[in-house]
Amino acid sequence: MNRPAAWLVLAMALGPELAAQDDVTARLAGRVPPAIAAAVSALADSARARGLPVAPLVDKALEGVVKGVPADRILPAVRTVLDQLDAAATALRGTGGTPPSDDAVEAGGFALAAGLTPGDLGAIAQSADRSHPTAVALQVAGALAAIGVPRAQTVGLVQASIQSGGPVGDLVSLPGQVQAAMARGAPPAAAAAGLERAAAAHQAPRPHGQGKGKGNPHRP
Amino acid sequence: MSHELDLPPSLQAEVETARRHVSLSPELEARVMAAVRRRAASPQQRAWRWLTAPSLPPWALLAAAATALLAFVLLRPASVGSPGVASPLATAVGPESIYVRFILVAPNAREVALAGTFNGWDPTAAPLARADAAGTWTVTVALPVGQHQYAFVVDGRRWVPDPAAPAVDDGFGRKNSVVSVSAAQGRIL
Amino acid sequence: MQRTEEPSDGTVVRAVLTGDVEQYAVLVRRYKDRYARYASRMLGSVDAAEDAVQDALIRAYDRLPQCRDPENFAGWFFLILRNRCFAERRRDRRSEGLEQAQEVTAPEGLHASLERAEQVGSLQRALLQLTPEQREVFVLKHVEELSYDEIATRVGTGVAALKMRMHRAYDRLRDLLGEPR
Numbered sequence: 001m002n003r004p005a006a007w008l009v010l011a012m013a014l015g016p017e018l019a020a021q022d023d024v025t026a027r028l029a030g031r032v033p034p035a036i037a038a039a040v041s042a043l044a045d046s047a048r049a050r051g052l053p054v055a056p057l058v059d060k061a062l063e064g065v066v067k068g069v070p071a072d073r074i075l076p077a078v079r080t081v082l083d084q085l086d087a088a089a090t091a092l093r094g095t096g097g098t099p100p101s102d103d104a105v106e107a108g109g110f111a112l113a114a115g116l117t118p119g120d121l122g123a124i125a126q127s128a129d130r131s132h133p134t135a136v137a138l139q140v141a142g143a144l145a146a147i148g149v150p151r152a153q154t155v156g157l158v159q160a161s162i163q164s165g166g167p168v169g170d171l172v173s174l175p176g177q178v179q180a181a182m183a184r185g186a187p188p189a190a191a192a193a194g195l196e197r198a199a200a201a202h203q204a205p206r207p208h209g210q211g212k213g214k215g216n217p218h219r220p
Numbered sequence: 221m222s223h224e225l226d227l228p229p230s231l232q233a234e235v236e237t238a239r240r241h242v243s244l245s246p247e248l249e250a251r252v253m254a255a256v257r258r259r260a261a262s263p264q265q266r267a268w269r270w271l272t273a274p275s276l277p278p279w280a281l282l283a284a285a286a287t288a289l290l291a292f293v294l295l296r297p298a299s300v301g302s303p304g305v306a307s308p309l310a311t312a313v314g315p316e317s318i319y320v321r322f323i324l325v326a327p328n329a330r331e332v333a334l335a336g337t338f339n340g341w342d343p344t345a346a347p348l349a350r351a352d353a354a355g356t357w358t359v360t361v362a363l364p365v366g367q368h369q370y371a372f373v374v375d376g377r378r379w380v381p382d383p384a385a386p387a388v389d390d391g392f393g394r395k396n397s398v399v400s401v402s403a404a405q406g407r408i409l
Numbered sequence: 410m411q412r413t414e415e416p417s418d419g420t421v422v423r424a425v426l427t428g429d430v431e432q433y434a435v436l437v438r439r440y441k442d443r444y445a446r447y448a449s450r451m452l453g454s455v456d457a458a459e460d461a462v463q464d465a466l467i468r469a470y471d472r473l474p475q476c477r478d479p480e481n482f483a484g485w486f487f488l489i490l491r492n493r494c495f496a497e498r499r500r501d502r503r504s505e506g507l508e509q510a511q512e513v514t515a516p517e518g519l520h521a522s523l524e525r526a527e528q529v530g531s532l533q534r535a536l537l538q539l540t541p542e543q544r545e546v547f548v549l550k551h552v553e554e555l556s557y558d559e560i561a562t563r564v565g566t567g568v569a570a571l572k573m574r575m576h577r578a579y580d581r582l583r584d585l586l587g588e589p590r
Contacts (some may be wrong), residue, residue: 023565026484027340027477055477059337059369060391066341067379069392077391107367110398113388139367139400146386146398172400175386231586234530238552242445244459249437252466259471260430319428340477345423362426364474 027058032065039075043082052085053102056109084109091118092134095125100134107138114145120155132162132171143175148188157192160199170199318401320363322372324348324382327355329374336370336396338363343373369396422479425470433473436482437466443483444490450548451494453537465490487563495541535585543578546571 024044028037040061044054060081064074088108092100100108108121124141128134137158144154161171174195181191322334332348338361339345348357369388372380381387382397390396416424416435424432441462448458469476469486476485536544549560557568564571 023484023488023562025562025565026481031340056337059341063337063341063369063390063396064392066335066343067390067392067394073392080391103366110367110388114386135366142367142388143386143398143400146388175400179384231530231532234532235551237530238450238533239446239554241442242449242455242458243442244445244455244462248441248459248463248466249434252437252441252463252470253431253434255467256430256433256470259467338474338477339479345419345479360427362428362474364472 024054024058028061032061033071036061036065036071036074040078043075043078047082047085050086050089051099052082052089053106056081056085056106081109084112087118088112088121091121092125095122100125103135104133104138107135107142111138111142111145114142116141116145116151116154120151123155124158127159127162129162132168136168136172137162140171140174144178144188144192147175147178147182149178149192150189153189153192153196157196157199160196164199164202166199166202318363318365319360320399320401321358321360322348322370322382323351324357324372324374324380325355326357326372326374326380329355329357331375332357333373333376334359334361334370335373336368336399338368338370343376348372363399363401365401367398367400369398371396417480418482419480422473422476422482425473433470436469436486440483440486441466444487447548447553448490448494450533450536450552451541451544453533461490461493465493468493484563491545491564531586532582535582538585539578539581543574543581546574547578547582550575 024041025037028040032040040057044057047054047057057078060078061074064077069077085105085108088111089100089105092104092108104125111121111124112118120141121138124137125134128137141154141158144157145151149157157174158171161174164170177195178188178191181194182188186194324332326332333343334346334348335341335343346359346361348359350356351358369390370382371390371394372382374380379394381395382399385397385399387395387397418436418439421432421435425436445455445458445462448461449455452458452461465486469482469489472489476482478485536547539547545564546560549555549563550557555563557571560566560571561568
C-alpha cells in the first residue's frame with residue numbers, strides 16, 4: 001500500500017460524490033429488520049463490485065419496510081432494482097465512450113422499469129451530447145414512457161429533441177408538454193408524435209438561444 | 221491480526237496530547253453562516269440573469285414534469301410557509317437543489333404526508349398542510365437536482381400516488397410517482 | 410450530547426430545507442468542533458483543520474437536500490469532512506517532490522509563533538507520511554479511541570480491511586520512527 005500507484009488508485013476511488021456513497025449499514029440500521037439489512041448489504045456489495053450505484057437498493061428496501069410490505073417480498077424487489085441497474089449499465093457501457101455515470105445508470109434503470117428496452121437505452125445514449133447528458137435524456141425518456149408514450153416514440157421524441165439543437169430545457173419539458181396535450185384529450189402517442197414533428201422541424205436557434213449552436217446532426 | 225504498537229514513552233505522551241480536545245475559532249461560525257447566507261441569496265440573482273440573458277450552465281438541468289407539480293422558485297425562504305404565495309422567482313437551498321411544491325386534493329383526509337427517495341421514505345419528514353377548505357394539501361421541500369420517486373401517505377396508512385405525475389411500478393404492487401428536478405435556471409412550469 | 414429541549418438534527422435539517430436558513434447555525438455550532446481533533450490530526454495542524462471544517466460545513470449546506478437521513482447529519486457531515494481531508498492530502502502529495510519544506514500543513518510552518526502550544530511531534534510528522542487511509546485508522550483508533558466496529562460504520566469499510574490498514578500503518582510508523590520491528 002506504500003507504492004504511489006496504489007495510493008493514487010485509492011485516492012481516485014474516493015473521488016465520487018459522498019452524497020451518493022450513502023453508508024448502507026448506517027441507512028438501514030434501526031429502520032429495517034436485521035435479516036433484511038444483512039441481505040440488502042450483501043446485494044449492495046455485489047452492486048458496488050459491479051460498479052453500480054448502491055443508493056437505489058437501499059431506497060427500495062426502506063420503501064418496502066415503510067409501506068409495510070412482508071419481508072419475503074422486499075428482497076425480490078431489491079433484486080429487481082439491482083437487475084435493472086445492471087441491465088442499464090450493460091446497455092450504456094455497450095455504446096462505448098466514457099463509462100456511464102451513476103446518475104445515468106439510475107436513470108437507465110428507471111427507464112427500463114418504465115418499459116424501455118436495453119436497446120432503447122443504447123440508442124438514447126448515443127444521441128446524447130454535452131448539452132443533453134445521457135442521465136437527463138434517460139430521465140426524460142423514462143418519464144415519457146411512464147406517462148404512456150409508446151417505446152419507439154419515446155426514443156424518437158427524445159432523439160429529435162436533442163438533435164434539434166435546442167437548450168436542454170426543451171428536452172426536459174417534454175413530459176410536461178405531453179401531459180398538457182393529454183389533458184386536452186390527445187392520446188400520449190399522438191401527443192408525442194406532434195412534439196417530435198415540431199422538434200424535427202426546428203431549424204434556427206431560438207431568439208434567446210445560447211451561443212453554442214449545433215451543427216446539423218446525423219440522422220439516427 | 222493486528223499486534224499492538226508499543227510506542228516508546230515519548231511518543232505515547234504525544235498520543236495522549238493528541239487526544240486533547242480541539243476547539244476551532246469562534247469566528248468559524250460567522251464565516252460559515254456568511255457563506256450560507258450568500259448562497260441562499262445568490263440563486264435569486266442567478267434566476268434574474270436567466271430571465272434576462274439566458275445562457276444555461278453546462279451541467280444537467282431537468283424540469284419537473286407534472287402540471288399540478290410546480291417546480292418553481294420562491295422569492296425568500298420566509299415565504300415558503302404560506303402556500304398561497306406563488307412568487308415566480310426563487311431561492312434554492314444551494315446551487316444543486318430547488319424548492320418543489322407538492323399538491324394533493326384530499327378533502328376527507330385528516331393528515332397527508334410526502335414520502336420518497338429524497339427523504340428515505342420517511343412519512344414523518346414532510347407533512348402537508350391544508351391550504352384551503354376545499355381539501356387542498358400542500359408542502360414545499362428542497363429537492364436535489366435529479367430524479368426522485370415518491371407518494372403521498374394519507375391518514376398514516378394509505379399510499380396514494382400523485383395523480384398528476386408520471387407513475388411507475390413500485391415493485392410491491394402499487395405505483396410510485398416520479399419527479400425530476402431542475403436547477404435554479406431550469407424551465408419553470 | 411443534545412439537551413432534551415433542543416431540536417434534533419433531523420428537525421433542524423428539515424427546517425433549513427423548508428427555508429429557515431438561519432437554523433443552519435445550530436448545526437454549525439453543534440458540529441464545528443466535533444471532528445476538529447480528527448481533522449487536525451489528519452491534516453497536521455489546527456489551522457488546516459479549521460479550513461477543512463469550514464469548507465465541509467459550507468459544502469454540507471450546499472448538499473443538504475441530499476442528506477437522506479437528516480437524523481444522522483453527524484455521520485453524513487463526517488463523510489463530507491473526511492473527503493475534504495483526503496482531498497487536501499491529495500493536493501499536498503502532488504507537491505511532495507518539492508520536499509517537506511513545502512508542506513502546506515503543519516510541520517515546518519509550526520516553528521512560527523502562533524502554534525507554540527501545538528508543536529508537531531515526531532509522531533504527527535510520521536503520521537503525515539502515511540497514506541490517508543492508514544493515518545485515518547490510526548487517528549480514529551488511538552486519538553478518537555473508537556472501536557474497529559465504530560470505525561467500520563463511520564467510514565464504510567470492513568473491520569478486516571481496517572485491521573490490515575492498521576497493521577501496515579504500524580509497520581510504516583516503526584520504519585519512520587526508527588523502532589525495531
